[in-house]
Amino acid sequence: MLSEGMADLTFERVAKAAGVSKTTLYKWWQSLGALALDGYFHAVHTTLSFADTGDVREDLRDQLHHHRRVMAGPGGHALLELIGAAQTDPDLARAYRALYSSGRRELAYQRLTRAKEQGQIRENVDVRVxxxxxxxxxxxxxxxxxxxxxxEFIDALVDNLFDGIRPPERKP
Amino acid sequence: MLSEGMADLTFERVAKAAGVSKTTLYKWWQSLGALALDGYFHAVHTTLSFADTGDVREDLRDQLHHHRRVMAGPGGHALLELIGAAQTDPDLARAYRALYSSGRRELAYQRLTRAKEQGQIRENVDVRVxxxxxxxxxxxxxxxxxxxxxxEFIDALVDNLFDGIRPPERKP
Structure with missing residues (x-):
C-alpha cells in the first residue's frame, strides 16, 4: 500500500508475502480496507510519531512536514481513496475510524495535551479542534x-494557529 | 438534492421538473454530478453569502454556522458523497472544483481580502490558507x-484562528 497504493492490493498477495493462508487473514480482517488500514497505521507509526523537544510549535511543524510527504506518496493516495469509498460504505467508514483515524487523533491529543500542561497552549483551547x-x-x-x-502551506497552518491572524494591538 | 440528497436524483426527474428534454440537459451537463454541483452552487448562494458588517470575525462566525447547518442536511450529505466518488473519478473531481469548490473559495477569498485591507487580518497572512x-x-x-x-466547534475554529492558541505573554 505504501509503495503501490490500493489498486493491486489483494488478500492473495498479502497472504503470499506474509506466508499465511487467506483464511487466516480473513479471520482477522473482514475486508481489504480493514487489512490495509491496520497495516498502514502501523507502517507510518514511526514516520508520523511526535517528538517532544519541549517546543510544541516546532515539534508539530516537523511532524506536519513528514505527514505532507507521506500524503504525497502512494500510501496517502490510497488513504484518500479509502476516505472516498467510506462515504457510501458504512462498514469501511467504521473500519477507517477504528483502525486509523481515531488512533492518529489520540496520538495528536496526547502531544497537544502535554503542551497545554507545560503552558505552551492556552488553557481554554480544546485540543481536539x-x-x-x-x-x-x-x-x-x-x-x-x-x-x-x-x-509553505504547512508552515502557514502552524503560524496562523499559534500566532493568531489578528493584527498585533497597537501600543496606546 | 437539497431536500433528498443524491440517491434519487436522475436526469429524468430534473427534465420533468424543469419542463425541458433530457437532451437539453445533457447538452449543458455531461454528468449527473456536474448537474447536481452546478445546481447546488446556485441553491446555497444566498444561504452561504458573506455579510460585511465591518466585523470580519463575527461575519465569518455567522457564515460558518449557516454552513454547518447546510452540511448537516441532505445537500451536505450529497456533497460528501460527490467528494468521495471524486477520489476515483477524475471527471467528477474536475467538475467538483470547476462548478463548486473553486467558486466557494473565491467568495471566501474576497471577504477575507477585504478584511485584510481594513486591517482586521494581519498583513502577512495568506487568506487561501x-x-x-x-x-x-x-x-x-x-x-x-x-x-x-x-x-461549539464552529466557535472554536474562529476563536483559535483569530486569537492564536499561544498563552498571552506575561507582562514583565
Missing part, C-alpha cells in the same frame, strides 16, 4: 485539490 | 466523523 485545523486542513486540500499542499 | 483552517476543518470532521460538528 486543533487536529482539524492542522491535519484536517491538509486532508481538505488533498481531497479537494483547488490549492496545492506545499511546505 | 484560512479557508482550509475554517471550512476545511468542517469538511474534515464531516468526511471522517471521529468528532461531531457542533456549534
Amino acid at each position: 486543533l487536529v482539524d485545523q492542522l491535519w484536517g486542513a491538509v486532508y481538505h486540500r488533498s481531497l479537494i485539490p483547488d490549492e496545492p499542499v506545499t511546505p | 484560512l479557508v482550509d483552517q475554517l471550512w476545511g476543518a468542517v469538511y474534515h470532521r464531516s468526511l471522517i466523523p471521529d468528532e461531531p460538528v457542533t456549534p
Whole structure:
C-alpha cells in the first residue's frame, strides 16, 4: 500500500508475502480496507510519531512536514481513496475510524495535551479542534485539490494557529 | 438534492421538473454530478453569502454556522458523497472544483481580502490558507466523523484562528 497504493492490493498477495493462508487473514480482517488500514497505521507509526523537544510549535511543524510527504506518496493516495469509498460504505467508514483515524487523533491529543500542561497552549483551547485545523486542513486540500499542499502551506497552518491572524494591538 | 440528497436524483426527474428534454440537459451537463454541483452552487448562494458588517470575525462566525447547518442536511450529505466518488473519478473531481469548490473559495477569498485591507487580518497572512483552517476543518470532521460538528466547534475554529492558541505573554 505504501509503495503501490490500493489498486493491486489483494488478500492473495498479502497472504503470499506474509506466508499465511487467506483464511487466516480473513479471520482477522473482514475486508481489504480493514487489512490495509491496520497495516498502514502501523507502517507510518514511526514516520508520523511526535517528538517532544519541549517546543510544541516546532515539534508539530516537523511532524506536519513528514505527514505532507507521506500524503504525497502512494500510501496517502490510497488513504484518500479509502476516505472516498467510506462515504457510501458504512462498514469501511467504521473500519477507517477504528483502525486509523481515531488512533492518529489520540496520538495528536496526547502531544497537544502535554503542551497545554507545560503552558505552551492556552488553557481554554480544546485540543481536539486543533487536529482539524492542522491535519484536517491538509486532508481538505488533498481531497479537494483547488490549492496545492506545499511546505509553505504547512508552515502557514502552524503560524496562523499559534500566532493568531489578528493584527498585533497597537501600543496606546 | 437539497431536500433528498443524491440517491434519487436522475436526469429524468430534473427534465420533468424543469419542463425541458433530457437532451437539453445533457447538452449543458455531461454528468449527473456536474448537474447536481452546478445546481447546488446556485441553491446555497444566498444561504452561504458573506455579510460585511465591518466585523470580519463575527461575519465569518455567522457564515460558518449557516454552513454547518447546510452540511448537516441532505445537500451536505450529497456533497460528501460527490467528494468521495471524486477520489476515483477524475471527471467528477474536475467538475467538483470547476462548478463548486473553486467558486466557494473565491467568495471566501474576497471577504477575507477585504478584511485584510481594513486591517482586521494581519498583513502577512495568506487568506487561501484560512479557508482550509475554517471550512476545511468542517469538511474534515464531516468526511471522517471521529468528532461531531457542533456549534461549539464552529466557535472554536474562529476563536483559535483569530486569537492564536499561544498563552498571552506575561507582562514583565
